[in-house]
Amino acid sequence: MFKKILIANRGEIACRVIKTAKKMGIKTVAIYSDADRNALHVQMADEAVHIGPSPANQSYIVIDKVMDAIKKTGAEAVHPGYGFLSENSKFAEALEAAGVAFIGPPKGAIEAMGDKITSKKIAQEANVSTVPGYMGLIADAEEAVKISNDVGYPVMIKASAGGGGKGMRIAWNDQEAREGFQSSKNEAASSFGDDRIFIEKFVTQPRHIEIQVLADSHGNAVYLHERECSIQRRNQKVIEEAPSPFLDEATRKAMGEQSVALAQAVGYTSAGTVEFIVDGDRNFYFLEMNTRLQVEHPVTELITGIDLVEQMIRVAYGETLPFKQDDLKINGWAMESRLYAEDPYRGFLPSIGRLTRYRPPVEMANKKKAVRNDTGVYEGGEISMYYDPMIAKLCTWAPDRATAIEEMRLALDTFEVEGIGHNIPFLAAVYEHEKFTSGNMTTAFIEEEYPDGFDGVTLPEATLHRIAAATAAMHRLAEIRRSRISGRMDNHERHVGSDWVVTLQGQSYPLTIAADKEGATVALGDDDTFRVESDWTPGDPLARLMVDGSPLVLKIGKVPSGFRVRYRGADLKVQVRTPRQAELAALMPEKQPPDTSKMLLCPMPGLIVKVDVAEGDEVQEGQALCTVEAMKMENILRAERKGRVSKINAGAGDSLAVDDVIMEFE
Structure with a gap:
């Protein structure tokens, strides 16, 4: 077995990989940027190497810097986690040239399946049902508008190399297609170093269900059942569960077998995920294959008893899968909640700062219930503006779905987070919602149930x-x-x-x-x-x-x-x-809040990318006023009503705090 592996990632997934490596007796190497000098994954690893400035495109996704860290430490293998370089074939190629094992699929499989455009073409050639769309490269915003009209609104604008909801926009008209194309392109370049964009039909009322696959280099491949990932916000998963409350055994088997066949067709090894859209009649359509470990992998581990990270390491070392398809039964039910540093009362905008209090529920497991918390932060640590705003992945398991939900409710009740905005109130509200508890939800759940945003819950x-x-x-x-x-x-x-x-x-x-x-x-x-x-x-x-x-x-x-x-x-x-x-x-008057109706306030700590209006301009309702970037996401701030700009207090390049006044109106 490998004696030392390097984790080419950060945060909770780096900590997660380190835990399994320690269990297997393997030494670990962490890499870190300036912002992560005191991060938890750095503290947990046996060694740590500094690789550059805080922005990911100057540190974590610079292949030469990661390769230099491997050379310095003598790591025999690399686990890429997810995001960053996990689906970068050039990185896999560099590792192969250096004689270092990649704890992931072969370079050819990454190229075939890791790129969304290529993977959909291969799926179509294999007669796999796919969502209508345009798979070619798109030159500019005007071509994006033309393609969107050909496909038919609404459309999904997606980064080819994307993941985690970044570089994704839904457009319902020409203006949104034009703006969405540019924002997706910018986010894709910033997050993945690849600004290619494609467009597909946005299927309304879908369920997002994915199949976990695992394959070794000896021709064996299995599916570890499915995960329901329909609770999404801005196309980013928020709550996941395994199994799905919607699938029957026949559909589960068909989706699983198709996923395995697709993996074998491209010579896949290691863990991977095949994602589908499933309609109300249980027809399923291939979306993409993620050639890496998924954020939501813990729920699969909880219902199967398989440590996916351990199997990835063993497969990379050349071992054979120790189980067959018939060995993989579904045991109980698991839920996962993604805790994000974002303010649900401000449209889920990112929140940064110091965790003045961070006390997760105690992890435990027995035959009746389990609580698991995958995290990369600690009390007193900082949530940086440079990376994904995830704080933790809180998971619960129980013999049935209703009990797993109740265990999650109690776990969220006891999860203490102070110092930053976070989405625990929203997660708690979802677990109380009848549409969720009944299992009758689609990817439009948040949009339908919270059309005006989240402003708290009225208790019975x-x-x-x-x-x-x-x-x-x-x-x-x-x-x-x-x-x-x-x-x-x-x-x-x-x-x-x-x-x-x-x-x-x-x-x-x-x-x-x-x-x-x-x-x-x-x-x-x-x-x-x-x-x-x-x-x-x-x-x-x-x-x-x-x-x-x-x-x-x-x-x-x-x-x-x-x-x-x-x-x-x-x-x-x-x-x-x-x-x-x-x-x-009862006789005392209520204190009235200050009137900010004639001001545009910055809704989150962030950087002004551009200002679209000038002093004296008349603006219409819905008109773009400026763009604020935070945690690699661009947010377009729009006029709430018709008015005239009287004063602009901030310009492109300015860093603002929450509630700083960007501009004022007459």
């Missing part, structure tokens, strides 16, 4: 009652503690009353607390009584309670006369007052 009345009872009991504990610290009275508990009014989500609940040594009984009116038990200590940011015997986990922040409570996608200001305080509070 029964849940509000549970939270009101819990926070009242917590507030009582905090009041007793304050009395003890101040020394106001000897009998602290007698000093703290039993009658309170809890206000949250626009509702007020008068209640009475009867406390004892084990907890408190909280009565909301005559018929609604809750038993609340907890070991929560005032000041703890996470409250784990039992309410009537069922777990309730709340993220807690302090506000005057109460708490900020975050739970299952809702962000609540909870006020706990005495009846007299509540009576007086």
Whole structure:
């Protein structure tokens, strides 16, 4: 077996590969840029080599720099992770020339399948059903518009070398095709060093289902069943699960066998993924083959018990697959949530900064459930503007889908992230949504269910009652503690009353607390009584309670006369007052937020790429005002209404913080 491998990647996937290598007794080499000098993957590896400045196109995707690191450390093999150089045939060729094993497919398979244009042509020649589109190279935006009209709107504009949702745009008209082509081209050049673009028909109401394949160099190939990846935002997967709640056994078998046949047709070895669009009648259409490990591979590992990274390493070493197709059964159900450094309340725009608090749920596994968290960050570390905004991949497993979802809900409840914007509230909301829990979703789920963006969740009345009872009991504990610290009275508990009014989500609940040594009984009116038990200590940011015997986990922040409570996608200001305080509070006027309606504010930390208007210009609703780049994604900011530009405060090349004023209107 290899004695030392280099991981040509960063972040959580580098950490993931290092874990398996250590388990196999293989030493590891990390590479890092300026921004990643203190990164977790650097700390975990046995050796680390600095390879250049922070931008990926000056470090992680510069083949010569990676090859130099291999030479310096004597690594015998390279695992590329995903993204960066993972599907770059020139990199595989350079490794082959240097006598270094590539823990991935052969160069020929990468060239045949790794390029989306080439792979679709091969699939068509093999009579595999594909989505209509234009596979040739596209010269400019005007040609993109002409092709889009020929294919028929809506169309998908995609980077040929793309992945992870980068370099992808949906266009519904000529203007969006023109703008989308240029933005996709720019993102593709920045992220992959390859700006080729192709266009295909965007199939409405599809499900995105993919098949995991694994092949060795001795002619053996298997499929490890499917993953459902239909919950997507901006064409980037957010939640994945295995198996799919939609497929029947016959469709699963047909998709799997077709995937294996395609892999064998191109002499594929190692792990790879064949992606399909599946319609409502379970007709499936080949999209592309990813010649690398996928972000969502952990759910496949959880339902099959196969360590895909280990098998990739063994295949690269020349070993034979230790199992046959009939050995690969589906065991239980697994869910994966991608935690991103992005603000769901601001259109999911990227968020950067320091993780002032990062406490994931405890990883565990037994016959009834499992929790797994693949991550590349740590408390006190920084989320950089230079790379993908993923914080972690949180996975749960259980014997059935409903239980796996419930385990994920609890895991998200206990996941503490502070210091940056993150999408945990949105993930929690999805897992509560009836369309998701029923399995009746398509890739249009987020677009259909959150057409105006995500602004939090309105919790049902029964849940509000549970939270009101819990926070009242917590507030009582905090009041007793304050009395003890101040020394106001000897009998602290007698000093703290039993009658309170809890206000949250626009509702007020008068209640009475009867406390004892084990907890408190909280009565909301005559018929609604809750038993609340907890070991929560005032000041703890996470409250784990039992309410009537069922777990309730709340993220807690302090506000005057109460708490900020975050739970299952809702962000609540909870006020706990005495009846007299509540009576007086009702007479107080609400503080009004400042008027920013005549300003264009920067929605995220980023770089102004260009400004499309000048002072004095009249703009129309929907008109592009400027483009802001953050985490390699270009975001076009548009006018919300008709108006005239009175002042421009920022220009191309300026770096801005959240809510900096870009321009003002009359």
